[in-house]
Amino acid sequence: MDDKQKIQGIFNRIAPVYDQMNDEFSWGGHRIWKKMALHWSQAQPGQTGLDLCCGSGDLALLLAQRIKTQGQVFGVDFSAEQLAIAQSRKKPFTFPLAPISWIEADALHLPFADHTFDCATMGYGLRNVIDIPLSLQELYRVLKPGATAAILDMNRPSDLGLRRFQQWYLNTVVVPTAQRFGFREEYAYINPSLEQFPVGRQQVALAKTAGFRQATHYPIAGGMMGVLVVTKTVNSQQ
Numbered sequence: 001m002d003d004k005q006k007i008q009g010i011f012n013r014i015a016p017v018y019d020q021m022n023d024e025f026s027w028g029g030h031r032i033w034k035k036m037a038l039h040w041s042q043a044q045p046g047q048t049g050l051d052l053c054c055g056s057g058d059l060a061l062l063l064a065q066r067i068k069t070q071g072q073v074f075g076v077d078f079s080a081e082q083l084a085i086a087q088s089r090k091k092p093f094t095f096p097l098a099p100i101s102w103i104e105a106d107a108l109h110l111p112f113a114d115h116t117f118d119c120a121t122m123g124y125g126l127r128n129v130i131d132i133p134l135s136l137q138e139l140y141r142v143l144k145p146g147a148t149a150a151i152l153d154m155n156r157p158s159d160l161g162l163r164r165f166q167q168w169y170l171n172t173v174v175v176p177t178a179q180r181f182g183f184r185e186e187y188a189y190i191n192p193s194l195e196q197f198p199v200g201r202q203q204v205a206l207a208k209t210a211g212f213r214q215a216t217h218y219p220i221a222g223g224m225m226g227v228l229v230v231t232k233t234v235n236s237q238q
């Protein structure tokens, strides 16, 4: 099994408990952090928006609420089971939602033309793709000049105490709890994925190498999370 199949398998298997586990483990915090990413995406009504590595659809639904009925949203993920959860979710009737197209595809080979999207979000996807530079290149390619993307993920805090708390929490709370659901291996993957994930300034450098002239990393939740905000400048010829 190659790395892509390994990641796909993790998220296909945990799909039935993914949302519930995230709510429990983050005490609902992930929903706040996703709303922060939506804000930083600068999504506007009527736009065409992309949610990369959409999983069960949290951020795609937030984009659809913001973009409203005159626009459209595409949620992309290569996990069929995650997309099935996304498609089955009850839509919040309190908001006029943009239509959402759920696309099973690889973020490293997006099935969209250049310059398609006015805005994008990527929630906890960049750390899980097997080729971060290629993922950023693809994101750059499909964004329109002037478009902004907000890339939210877990990060290693620079503060040693918080870093030790994060490791302790993942090893002592998250993994043993996941084990009770039969998903020890799947959740034990998070810590090493964090170890290998570039820190904020490295994420900025990778974004600039991918072509983004504007890239800023915002640590949130004490640095345990972070949002990389990138903008494809208007005079981009690539």
Ligand SMILES: C/C(=C\Cc1cc(O)c2ccccc2c1O)CCC[C@H](C)CCC[C@H](C)CCCC(C)C
Pocket: 010, 014, 018, 021, 022, 025, 026, 027, 029, 030, 124, 128, 154, 166, 169, 170, 174, 186, 187, 189, 190, 224
């Ligand atoms: C949605 C979040 C992380 C992405 C993510 C979530 C998963 O369930 C996975 C399962 C298997 C492999 C990968 C992932 C994955 O990348 C954030 C919320 C879920 C986190 C597991 C919770 C992390 C909590 C913080 C380390 C500390 C929170 C402190 C405070 C108690 C709020």
Ligand SMILES: C[S@@+](CC[C@H](N)C(=O)[O-])C[C@H]1O[C@@H](n2cnc3c(N)ncnc32)[C@H](O)[C@@H]1O
Pocket: 007, 008, 011, 012, 052, 053, 054, 055, 056, 057, 058, 059, 076, 077, 078, 079, 082, 105, 106, 107, 108, 122, 123, 124, 125, 128, 129, 130
């Ligand atoms: C931690 S989940 C995040 C899901 C959702 N964005 C959220 O905020 O909860 C990571 C998602 O990335 C997807 N993923 C990882 N690599 C991918 C790739 N190369 N192409 C498409 N999806 C990918 C996984 O299938 C999984 O659904």
